[in-house]
Amino acid sequence: MNLKRGALILGLVTLCCGGCSRISGFIDSIFGNVENASSVETTVAAGEQTAAISAEPEAIANKFFSEDVNIDIVYFPPVPMRWTLRLDGNSVVYTAPEKRVSELDTVNSEVRLTYTRRTKGQGAAVFTDNYVKEHHCQMKHAVGIGFYTAACPDSNSNVVVIGESNNMYVIEITGIYDRSVKALVEGYVQRIISGKRVFRDRDIGVLNEQ
Numbered sequence: 001m002n003l004k005r006g007a008l009i010l011g012l013v014t015l016c017c018g019g020c021s022r023i024s025g026f027i028d029s030i031f032g033n034v035e036n037a038s039s040v041e042t043t044v045a046a047g048e049q050t051a052a053i054s055a056e057p058e059a060i061a062n063k064f065f066s067e068d069v070n071i072d073i074v075y076f077p078p079v080p081m082r083w084t085l086r087l088d089g090n091s092v093v094y095t096a097p098e099k100r101v102s103e104l105d106t107v108n109s110e111v112r113l114t115y116t117r118r119t120k121g122q123g124a125a126v127f128t129d130n131y132v133k134e135h136h137c138q139m140k141h142a143v144g145i146g147f148y149t150a151a152c153p154d155s156n157s158n159v160v161v162i163g164e165s166n167n168m169y170v171i172e173i174t175g176i177y178d179r180s181v182k183a184l185v186e187g188y189v190q191r192i193i194s195g196k197r198v199f200r201d202r203d204i205g206v207l208n209e210q
Contacts (some may be wrong), residue, residue, distance in 0.1 A: 070197065070200070071167060071197060071198065071199070071200065072195060072196070072197040072198055073115065073198075074115075074169065074188070074191050074192050074195055074198055075191075076092050076113055076188070077094075077113075077184055077187055077188050079094065080094075080096075080180055080183075080184065082097045083095060083096055083097065083180075088112070090114060090115070090116060091112050091113060091114040092112070092113045092114075093110055093111070093112045093113075094110065094111045094112075094113070094184060095108050095109070095110050096108060096109040096110070096111075096175070096176075096178075096180060096181060099176050099178070101176065107175050107176050108175055109173070109174065109175030109176045109177070109178070109180075109181050110172075110173075110174045110175055111171065111172070111173050111174075111181060111184055111185060112170075112171070112172040112173075112174070113169075113170075113171055113188065114169070114170040114171075114172075115168070115169055115170075116168050116170070117166045117167055117168075118166065119163075119165055119166050119167075119168050121165050121166065122165060123146065123163075123164055123165050124146040124147065124148055124161050124162065124163050124164065124168065124204075125140075125142075125146075125148065127161055127163075127168060128140045128148040128150060128159070128161045131150065131159055131161065131170075132150050132152075135152050135154070135155060135157075135159070136152065136154045136155075137150040137151060137152035137153075137154075137159065138150060138151045138152070138153070140161075142208060143207060143208060144193070144205055144206050144207040144208050145201075145203045145204055145205065145206045146162060146163055146164055146199070146201065146203075146204040146205065147160075147161075147162045147193065147204070147205055147207070148160070148161045148162075149161075155174065156174060156175065157172055157173060157174040157175075158172070158173045159171065159172050159173075160172075160173075160185070160189065162189070162192050162193065162204065162205060163199065163204065164199050164200060164201050164204055167199060167200065169192050171185060171188065171189070173185060192205060193205030193206075193207075
């Protein structure tokens with residue numbers, strides 16, 4: 001195993017015993033700290049939704065590059081209680097319960113997860129640059145190797161891109177950021193960057209020094 005990758009995995013395991021502090025810090029750097037928000041419920045929704053999550057990433061991968069047996073696909077997270085899930089093309093969209101932001105307005109937070117092997121040969125940096133241009137986002141921020149974020153004020157959203165050419169994970173977060181959204185995103189990011197065989201380049205996801 002690549003020593004740098006091995007050290008990252010060991011470090012992440014250690015940090016997660018104390019709450020995945022480095023990943024938490026990365027999420028908080030994007031959205032701000034939400035430690036005082038209401039607690040998140042992580043109960044999995046049973047039935048067809050969970051089955052759909054389990055099957056979809058593998059189906060997407062097999063559809064495009066079934067011969068690439070050296071890459072493990074990171075499965076989508078379980079559905080938090082009272083959230084809803086829908087499939088939208090090759091994306092899985094998680095929608096949080098409505099949250100009241102004023103006497104007249106309520107907002108739904110959404111987390112859209114997309115796995116794609118069709119990046120037209122683009123690595124994460126170029127892929128994120130093109131996303132930024134298309135969605136009128138601010139300049140991307142490099143979190144680690146092949147690991148970028150960008151804020152998109154026009155759509156009140158943020159994007160996280162992790163991957164390599166033709167093997168990419170895209171996380172789009174829209175709406176109110178609270179602990180339930182944070183937990184979903186952190187957990188997914190954690191599984192992506194700590195996977196032993198998620199990428200051909202085993203250094204993808206190694207975090208920059210803080």
